[in-house]
Amino acid sequence: MxxxxxxxxxxxxxxxxxxxxxxxxxxxxxxxxxxxxxxxxxxxxxxxxxxxxxxxxxxxxxxxxxxxxxxxxxxxxxxxxxxxxxxxxxxxxxxxxxxxxxxxxxxxxxxxxxxxxxxxEDFGDLYEGLLEKNASELKSGAGQYFTPRSLINVIVQLVNPQPGERCHDPACGTFGFMIAANNHVSKATNEYFSLSEQEVEFQQKEAFTGVELVRDTHRLAMMNALLHDIQGEVILGDTLSSLGEGLKNYDCILTNPPFGTKQGGERLTRSDLTYTTTNKQLNFLQHIYRALKANGKARAAVVLPDNVLFESGVGGEIRRDLMNKCNLHTILRLPTGIFYAQGVKTNVLFFTRGETEAGNTKEVWVYDLRTNMPSFGKRNPLKEEHFADFIKVYDAEDRSKVADDRWNVFTREEIAKKDDSLDIGLIADEAHSIYENLPDPIGSAEEAIEKLTQAVGLLNEVVDELRFVESGKSYKPKNKILLINEAVGVSSDE
CATH class of the missing domain: 1.20.1260.30 (N6 adenine-specific DNA methyltransferase, N-terminal domain)
Structure with a gap:
């Protein structure tokens, strides 16, 4: 096998x-x-x-x-x-x-x-495969903890973690970013054979760490780290609580923070962040650029939804603070359909923390991998080859000489005139925009058939069990309602 x-x-x-x-x-x-x-x-x-x-x-x-x-x-x-x-x-x-x-x-x-x-392949890859299978089979649940591995691998390749650097994920899910970062450094060092014994110990015990809020997901992260021989700390807790105040001085941060707002409209409980908002992604963004070493080399790549790019008020203040403290050099506009919820629009922000507190962003390059892209989903998964052109321009020695319609640059002054909105760089295509939020029709139909078939089977089981009860025989009921809800994609409350 x-x-x-x-x-x-x-x-x-x-x-x-x-x-x-x-x-x-x-x-x-x-x-x-x-x-x-x-x-x-x-x-x-x-x-x-x-x-x-x-x-x-x-x-x-x-x-x-x-x-x-x-x-x-x-x-x-x-x-x-x-x-x-x-x-x-x-x-x-x-x-x-x-x-x-x-x-x-x-x-x-x-x-x-x-x-x-x-x-x-090794046990770690096997377990990763199991987690990926879980995410693809139940997008409304486990998918929120699972970033597509093709996207993770590309991000890690471009950020390029080095031996001796401290890498961190403040919302680590099943620890996928850190697993990929470990694989990247291992491959570059001949599976650590080119490192000293002391350096190998650092890589195994200190180089890769994370925080996860959900206990069951934390278990999966711990198991994943174990099977990949990573002994770095994986904390069970909330980065946006006072716990996060001590998480700092990292060389690399790679993450896909959870979407949404704090439950009940709660305000941030941390005392070290300047701007307060209930928007989780904006709070995570603040945490991330402040948690990087202010040495001109520490860098981050963060997956964030579109609203972070244009939200006004506190959102604008946080983006200005980001562009002051960091060089926000690249934004990748991701295609839709690659995450668990249909129509979610996301981006990757790549930035480097400056040595000073102001004026670090001079220009922002934006790559549009969203417009005129195929519909991604279970039938047509996102693959690393879809990023080939972006990787080429990202790594270009002189970005200004690259000829690619998807690749545009905006000066800091131009962005300021747009009230510091970073919702920029998308190709104008009216014909495409009519359909860009629509899921793949064949994939949606197949998924609906699969869910309905599953639900019908479960309902037939319920009918059989009810007839069994009517017969007067002893019966221990099974929880079929939860399974039916899962099959048709609704919550238990619904």
Whole structure:
């Protein structure tokens, strides 16, 4: 089995858990609990786990005994007090699996996978594949924590993290940016063989760090870091709280902060940021450019929605502060359809922190990768080759000599005349603008059919179970409503 086949096999196991009312995202979390134990066994590292709770303790038990032991295992591994990777992955861990036979089938199926077949890539890549599968299958949920890997790889390539630099993601999701940054430095240093022992230790333990607010997503980030041999700190917390005040002096920041506003219209609780707003992205932007070293070399690349580019009031003040403190040298206008929500318009801002506090941005180059681009989505995913022309102009020795209609420059004075709006550089195309927000019709139809087919199947199961109840036989109800909601793409409240 190659890496793709193993991911497909693991993903197909989620069908085992449908009768327990487990959603896709819960399934990946559940699978993470089991995968950690399995990976530790397969890599000979299970000596770090108490003997009574290693993989063999699960594979040797059956039925109710297995279920009881699994609940005990999750509780005990989550209650260790040393703060190691074990306790971080299992803290507050609870199983959603009700039926012992389903748990047993999951464990037996994982035991049957050929983990060491010659074509299989490493465990880290396998887990990344599983996270990507989860994001693509449930765009309304897990997709918000998962930036397309093609976009991450291009951003990391252009920012070009170096050995010895401190890289950080203040909204790290499943840790994708830091995994890619680690891969980039590793490749440039012959898998760290060209570095000294001290330098290798820094790369493994200090170079790549992050913060994640959502506990279950933090678990996935910890697992991802572990499988890629990254031991840098992954904090469970909120960067926009007082926690973020101590996160500073980074050489590289690579991130895709969450969209939206603070819940309940709350104001920012940090005391170190000049401008207060409920807009999360604007607050993250403030945090990011202030968290860079003011040495003329520290740099960032941030994925942000269009509203950050044009929001007035505090938004304008933050953009002015950004362009004063940093050289905002490039904006990439991204195509629509590449994230979990249809029609979301996003951009990547590339900037370098200056040594002074004012006048660092002289001109901003903008590349339009949105207008007249194909519709992206599940049928037509965004790939690295779509960025080829942008990479060419970004790296050009003299950008002014590049002939590309998508590539334009705006002086700081021109931007000031537009009230410091950065909603600039899009190609004028009236014919295209009529359709630019419309999703791929074939992809949308196929997705609708898939959801409806899934929902009909689940409704048929409900009917069968209701008939079973009417017959007067003993029955333990299953949570089908959540699954039906998921299938048709609505929330439980709806």
């Amino acid at each position: 190659n890496n793709h086949e193993i991911v497909q096999k693991l993903w197909s196991l989620c069908n085992v858990l449908r009768d327990d009312g487990i959603t896709y995202h819960q399934y990946v979390t559940e699978l993470t609990y089991l995968l950690f134990l399995k990976m530790m066994k397969e890599t000979g590292q299970d000596y770090q786990i108490p003997e009574d709770y290693r993989w063999e303790s699960l594979s040797s038990k059956h039925g109710i005994e297995l279920k009881k032991h699994y609940v005990e295992l999750l509780n005990e591994l989550g209650n260790t007090q040393d703060g190691n990777i074990l306790s971080q992955i299992y803290t507050n861990a609870k199983t959603n699996i009700d039926e012992p036979k389903n748990l047993e089938k999951l464990i037996r199926s994982m035991d049957q996978i050929d983990w060491y077949s010659s074509d299989k």
